[in-house]
Amino acid sequence: MSDQILAQPELAGVSIDSDSEDISRSEVILKGALAAGAVYGALAVGPFVGRALAMSESGDVGILNFALTLEYLEAAFYKEAKTRAKASGELKSLIDLVGRDEEEHVGALTETIKKLGGKPVAKPKFDFPYNDTAGFLALAQTFEDTGVSAYNGAAPQIKAAEVLEAAGSIVQVEARHAAAIRLQNGDEPSPVAFDPALPKAKVLKAVEPFIQ
Amino acid sequence: MAVADKPNALERVASDPVSRRKLLAVTGGSSALAAFLAACGSDDGDTTTMATDGGAKTGTEQFGKGDVGILNYALTLEYLETAFYADVVKSGLFKGSDLETIRKFGSEEAEHVTALTGFVKQMGGKPAPKPKTEFPLENAKSVLELAATVENLGAAAYLGQAANIKGASVLSAALSIHSVEGRHAAALNTLLGKPITPDGAFAKPAGADEVLKSVEPFIVG
Numbered sequence: 001m002s003d004q005i006l007a008q009p010e011l012a013g014v015s016i017d018s019d020s021e022d023i024s025r026s027e028v029i030l031k032g033a034l035a036a037g038a039v040y041g042a043l044a045v046g047p048f049v050g051r052a053l054a055m056s057e058s059g060d061v062g063i064l065n066f067a068l069t070l071e072y073l074e075a076a077f078y079k080e081a082k083t084r085a086k087a088s089g090e091l092k093s094l095i096d097l098v099g100r101d102e103e104e105h106v107g108a109l110t111e112t113i114k115k116l117g118g119k120p121v122a123k124p125k126f127d128f129p130y131n132d133t134a135g136f137l138a139l140a141q142t143f144e145d146t147g148v149s150a151y152n153g154a155a156p157q158i159k160a161a162e163v164l165e166a167a168g169s170i171v172q173v174e175a176r177h178a179a180a181i182r183l184q185n186g187d188e189p190s191p192v193a194f195d196p197a198l199p200k201a202k203v204l205k206a207v208e209p210f211i212q
Numbered sequence: 213m214a215v216a217d218k219p220n221a222l223e224r225v226a227s228d229p230v231s232r233r234k235l236l237a238v239t240g241g242s243s244a245l246a247a248f249l250a251a252c253g254s255d256d257g258d259t260t261t262m263a264t265d266g267g268a269k270t271g272t273e274q275f276g277k278g279d280v281g282i283l284n285y286a287l288t289l290e291y292l293e294t295a296f297y298a299d300v301v302k303s304g305l306f307k308g309s310d311l312e313t314i315r316k317f318g319s320e321e322a323e324h325v326t327a328l329t330g331f332v333k334q335m336g337g338k339p340a341p342k343p344k345t346e347f348p349l350e351n352a353k354s355v356l357e358l359a360a361t362v363e364n365l366g367a368a369a370y371l372g373q374a375a376n377i378k379g380a381s382v383l384s385a386a387l388s389i390h391s392v393e394g395r396h397a398a399a400l401n402t403l404l405g406k407p408i409t410p411d412g413a414f415a416k417p418a419g420a421d422e423v424l425k426s427v428e429p430f431i432v433g
Contacts, residue, residue, distance in 0.1 A: 006352075008300075016301050025351050049388060051298070051342070080433045092421070094408075097407075097408070100413070101409060101412070101413035102413075103415035104414070105413060108413075108414070119389075124347070146356060151387075152384070152387045152388055152391060153303070155374075155379045155383070155387055156383045156384050161375040163369075164374055165374060165375050165417065166414075168374040168375075168390065168415075168417070169371060169415045169416070170414065170415075171365055171387070171390070171391055171394075172371055172391060172394040172415035173394075173409050173413055173414065173415050174391070175390075175391035175392070175394035175395045175398070176394050176395065176397065176398035176408045176409050177398075177408070177409075177416075178364040178395060179394070179395035179396075179398040179399045179400075179402070179408070179409045180398050180402055183402055187403075188313075188316060188393050189287075189395050189396070189398065189399035190311075190316070190317065190318075190320060190395035190396055190399065191322060192389040192391060192392075193319070193320035193323035193327075193389075193392060194323070194327070194385075194392065195386070195387075195388045195391040195395075196388070197384055197388060204427055
């Protein structure tokens, strides 16, 4: 099943039996912290949560926890960059702005997971290998472009409309970050007419080296 | 626009490739309703197609049912963006790297036009016609500002439709275009010294009626 999905990432939405995979994949990077990633709370309040429970097979919590891990990574990366990236002027302001956005994404995803009766994954420890502004910018570009492709790859599998809308509003901001960072690097802000969608397994493989 | 129906539809469609195909077949069948230009005609005050009650055609329904309507709505916006960039290139207001950026964005919008046209046809629908457009191209700054407005609006327009889309492959395509519009918007905002994320950490969606009203001044027939 998973091979089939990887072969046709654009049709990944046809898979629903992904809960068990969510756990095993997430363990790869979260070292078991995610045991409850796909476990839904027995009861919660509100029509929103009621609908979510009705869709408890859907794996939205798994997708949100996957996104949360990426946002943790980005938030930590920009937080460290304030002291490590040796940035000044426009880039310094950009780091502050992007870092603030990523932290807001962490907060929103955490809240949404809780509302759905899920358990937010723990924040991993990260290690970002760079020594100067150029090294920081190169990594930033990788993270932002990967983030866009990660959301674009996962979003069609989202079942709840509200969750899809939230993911959409976050991915557009990631794309905006990516464009701004690329401009800082002297690269085209929008290199292709269609942003690629990356399957989860590939995204996890890409970020694994930065997780301790 | 029945919000409450979306998850069921999404769930059903996403979980079953067969029913997804059936849905495509059904929605593709009756798609020639577009008549967008009639509805948006320059100074024609006729608003019968914009009535808001019951089964009247508003928003993307003016362009066709379901996903075909959404795709044709997106196609209309992409036609508009493509024409805009072509006019800007011709205007001679830009040189050097700014001109290259404008050319690049224009060529990406043209690729979106091609892809969306193909999608509509694939679903058995009739692609929306290319609108006749006219843009005020006075000076470089006002043009960049208009470009930023159009791109920010375009990004918001895609975001506003994401949850309405039924087909998984249509959603994938829309998402891959949506983030490119977001990139364009951020790059233009950067050129203008404006915030790259004007809505903050969460981009805001825009509904079809709002978007169409905003672009109406640029459509001349």
